[in-house]
Amino acid sequence: MEFTLAQIAHILNGELKGNGQVKVNRVGKIEEGGEGAITFLSNPKYEPFIYKTTASAVIVSKGFKPKGEISAGLILVDDPYLSFTALLEEYHKLVSFQKSGVEQPCFFADTATEGKNTYRGAFSYVGKNVRLGDNVKIYPNTYIGDDVTIGNNTIIYAGVKIYSRTKIGNYCTIHSGAVIGSDGFGFAPQADGSYKTIPQVGNVVLEDHVSIGANTTIDCATFDSTIIREGVKLDNLVQIGHNVEIGKHTVIASQTGISGSSKVGEYSMIGGQVGLAGHIQLGARTKIAAQSGINKSIKEEGKILFGSPAFDHLQYMKSAMLFKRLPELNQKIRELEEKIINLTSLKTDDEH
């Protein structure tokens, strides 16, 4: 895909300095550049690169005053970083939504319906009463169970498995191998130590602009809904238990697990390999360091947590530093013990 600088200046509502007919076909880093690349300058420490870059175009601030020759075309905007990310998103959509039509063989139940301009790849399976919106792209080898609804402009990559009754919003992206709506881990213990399966009759709801990573698993609720709110981004191999609710615009890194019935506040950031116990609640804007374990509710907003079990991250870092120094502390205690024995015996000597 190619765009002229004139087109891009128009899309970004920016001012063009240079040849509007020059074409760009990819995004790149200012320090790498290359013909056909468009990049941006936001952080002043990267300014030296703009005089050397071989990129075809750079998005810069309207206030930018060059201190030397620049070979690239310039697009002047209010906020180069925001404009660049807007451009990225446009590009992302164009690339992602190229596919359309139906590849055979694929399976589409009689009672399923779909909107305009969809793509359904070979060996994709669409069950009974499924509703697919406009522009939905379903890659090959994907399974969509009965009674699922999928909003407009949502992309389901190859080999995704979506269980019955799941509801997916608009502008969602689900990466390969993700499993949405599998049974929650519910087993009722019996007197003899065995377990009976508790049927999981709820579902999963993904609101709009949700992104789900590869091989991530989201369990359906026991009765009602496991809910992933608007704008949430889950990385690969994340586990979301039954009846969990993830607040809007929260980001969760790879291999983290959220146990059943827990709630994570909006705008939170959770690192990789974190574990949350079941039935706990975290406030909005919570940040959790990688590999932490959270075993109780912390409802205050904006807490930064670290450790397993986790507590305040600054406190944790102090404790972790002293953990490393434990042999030294142990040695000090031993020395103190000896000194006190000496002092005590001196004392006793005095008393003779």
Place this chain on the structure above:
Amino acid sequence: MEFTLAQIAHILNGELKGNGQVKVNRVGKIEEGGEGAITFLSNPKYEPFIYKTTASAVIVSKGFKPKGEISAGLILVDDPYLSFTALLEEYHKLVSFQKSGVEQPCFFADTATEGKNTYRGAFSYVGKNVRLGDNVKIYPNTYIGDDVTIGNNTIIYAGVKIYSRTKIGNYCTIHSGAVIGSDGFGFAPQADGSYKTIPQVGNVVLEDHVSIGANTTIDCATFDSTIIREGVKLDNLVQIGHNVEIGKHTVIASQTGISGSSKVGEYSMIGGQVGLAGHIQLGARTKIAAQSGINKSIKEEGKILFGSPAFDHLQYMKSAMLFKRLPELNQKIRELEEKIINLTSLKTDDEH
């Protein structure tokens, strides 16, 4: 699916108080209820809800004496919790075993055989010499390699991959994306630092009533069998290494990994994100807290373990509490050092 209260009283061998023609079509919580829901009362602290519930029926103990008006029909049984879970399991089976027949296209090798009332979804693959029992349900996009046997009443959800020679029992459930029987992680180090692959010629055996979570992986044995005993429940994204044996009725939560050749005792409970080293053995009824790491055998029965490396959970909680207080302990040590310097100098002063 709908049942009359008379039918349910009959199934549970219970006594009905109320209109036997009332219909229920789902299970629910006593505090939520709703027309058509059936629930139960076991824990006395929930008794107040029985006078307010809008559920159509409640399973109660034969000894229950109402202290007010109840609008729901009552089914009196010996143990309401057990009866409710039995009902759940019946319901679960009914819901899960609805599908039957063959959806085209699917692949079924000439030498494969199957029992009565099976379901084989579109794009499912059944290899050479596979034996499928009665009532086996194979959802779409599933792969079953050569020489696999699957017992009666087992459900394989969409996109499961089962390698050759795996043996699966009766009444098992395998959720989407699970991989059963992939090669164990066996590589023989060579003098130049590279590795040669050790062929894994064993298999995986799942006994009866085993449940496997979404995207869980179970490696085949190097020579003989990786064994998952009767009634074991594995959550999502669990890793079971080659030659592992999991004792019967053991439950393992999400994202836990059991390394090669380890054995877990029966009736154990293992939390999420736990790691077991290879070649270790744990006794029956072991409990392990989430995120723990077990690096040696603990063969006594009934131990409760916590930490990484793990030890007794009560001891661990004391140490974890003191870890948090390390800055304070460090401060105390410093103060002691100063005091002793003072005492020593006083002492020395005395001696002058």
Place this chain on the structure above:
Amino acid sequence: MEFTLAQIAHILNGELKGNGQVKVNRVGKIEEGGEGAITFLSNPKYEPFIYKTTASAVIVSKGFKPKGEISAGLILVDDPYLSFTALLEEYHKLVSFQKSGVEQPCFFADTATEGKNTYRGAFSYVGKNVRLGDNVKIYPNTYIGDDVTIGNNTIIYAGVKIYSRTKIGNYCTIHSGAVIGSDGFGFAPQADGSYKTIPQVGNVVLEDHVSIGANTTIDCATFDSTIIREGVKLDNLVQIGHNVEIGKHTVIASQTGISGSSKVGEYSMIGGQVGLAGHIQLGARTKIAAQSGINKSIKEEGKILFGSPAFDHLQYMKSAMLFKRLPELNQKIRELEEKIINLTSLKTDDEH
């Protein structure tokens, strides 16, 4: 598959003692053996087994002098362990490369090409401009996106998903459910707390002799390539972030995660459930204990790391031992405090 001892002696360039017409059809342990099994004796402590083994053949050192009767045929070589692993690898290839031909239905784009003696299973999908080498084996229900290249003698097991533009070398093995080339976790934060998706336009490169475990995920690079070097072995459920580079002949155990842009040195060994932060570098021959967390670069070669955050493993083990003894250290501090109070009061008493 069966071989005579004469054939095996020939393959291993060894000397045969016994009947060259005896047939073997599997590898086994010397202590188990059984008719048709071939095994080896390398470690002297296993020597007693050679006089009892029921195996049909044993690979031994040229210098081996029997101290008793041996019923098995012997194959004398320079290094029994190396010869045995070479045999294993041959056997592995024979078993793995048995399949060939095309099962219908499968999808093969007009512009895709393939070499000789390939296997393409039912419901496999091969996208536009894909290049498959000789002897490539693609199992059922596998997805290979547009513009992918796969070298000779590479096996892709059932249900693997390979995104567009991925490059895979010769003699690679990719196990079921692995996802190669999914989007890196890149989102640009916006002023309102939401995120825009950063398009990931790079790819993944697997060099030769790479092995990828079941349900492992490898993200594509943002611009250039995520690189898995020659001979790397990744276990199941491993996560490799965007722009990561794993040095040659490195082994990574199950459920470990390597965050974006990090580099792991060659010949390293990383345990299970380890986490690496983003943008860090580790030297060659680094060893990391299971469940460790690495949050900074350690470029020296040959370090052995343990803990989260990790440091030198011997130091860590000392700290971990003292962590367990923290209640005891705390008690000692309390006793010291009391003794000093006593000493100080005695002192004060003296002064009166």
